[in-house]
Amino acid sequence: MAKAYDHLFKVLLIGDSGVGKTCLIIRFAEDNFNSTYISTIGIDFKIRTVDIEGKKIKLQVWDTAGQERFKTITTAYYRGAMGIILVYDITDEKSYENIQNWMKSIKENASAGVERLLLGNKCDIESKRRVPTERAEKLAKEYGMRFFETSAKSSVNVEEAFNALARDILLKTSKRQGPNSKGQLNLKSPEKKSSKCLLV
Numbered sequence: 620m621a622k623a624y625d626h627l628f629k630v631l632l633i634g635d636s637g638v639g640k641t642c643l644i645i646r647f648a649e650d651n652f653n654s655t656y657i658s659t660i661g662i663d664f665k666i667r668t669v670d671i672e673g674k675k676i677k678l679q680v681w682d683t684a685g686q687e688r689f690k691t692i693t694t695a696y697y698r699g700a701m702g703i704i705l706v707y708d709i710t711d712e713k714s715y716e717n718i719q720n721w722m723k724s725i726k727e728n729a730s731a732g733v734e735r736l737l738l739g740n741k742c743d744i745e746s747k748r749r750v751p752t753e754r755a756e757k758l759a760k761e762y763g764m765r766f767f768e769t770s771a772k773s774s775v776n777v778e779e780a781f782n783a784l785a786r787d788i789l790l791k792t793s794k795r796q797g798p799n800s801k802g803q804l805n806l807k808s809p810e811k812k813s814s815k816c817l818l819v
């Protein structure tokens with residue numbers, strides 16, 4: 620029987636407790652949203668297959684607990700990740716400041732060359748915004764990461780963010796395989812631009 624996918628990519632979400640990591644994964648994997656907050660205990664994952672440039676990419680998306688007490692468990696999963704999504708909440712300045720600490724944690728625990736992506740979630744509550752878009756844009760640029768403002772609730776930029784990350788990992792994988800590889804793709808490397816919250 621033919622394999623149901625061409626590539627399996629492991630992606631990990633990290634960030635402070637309550638920023639919306641679980642909700643982003645549920646929006647992406649099940650197109651659903653629940654406003655009841657149940658804090659993640661340890662680690663969990665969901666799967667969704669996406670189509671990129673005619674390739675079937677199976678994304679195994681790992682959800683980590685943001686609470687400090689689970690750190691030893693969650694950091695153990697960094698090593699196997701090909702992509703890491705750093706999430707903060709645009710209404711919570713502390714969660715944004717902590718991105719620096721999460722970056723440090725990536726440096727200490729993840730594989731070198733892991734693709735990173737920055738998300739400012741909850742952009743549907745503009746009235747409570749504490750982190751200006753431009754501030755996060757600048758930070759993402761400094762670190763050479765893509766940046767999206769998202770809303771798991773209103774389904775803004777969630778699909779776009781996961782697809783962009785999958786594409787970047789695919790590009791990296793295909794480059795690593797070399798020009799004579801059968802899996803070589805003719806993917807262009809789009810500039811790592813930012814995507815603001817555009818609520819309709």
Ligand SMILES: Nc1nc2c(ncn2[C@@H]2O[C@H](COP(=O)(O)OP(=O)(O)OP(=O)(O)O)[C@@H](O)[C@H]2O)c(=O)[nH]1
Pocket residue numbers: 634635636637638639640641642643653654655656657658659660683684685686740741742743744769770771772773
């Ligand atoms: N308004 C709004 N609320 C959101 C959004 N995403 C998540 N929330 C709410 O924020 C709360 C926390 O969401 P979770 O997804 O559980 O947060 P988490 O980052 O997984 O938290 P931990 O598991 O503790 O690390 C819940 O009450 C969600 O309903 C969003 O995009 N907009």
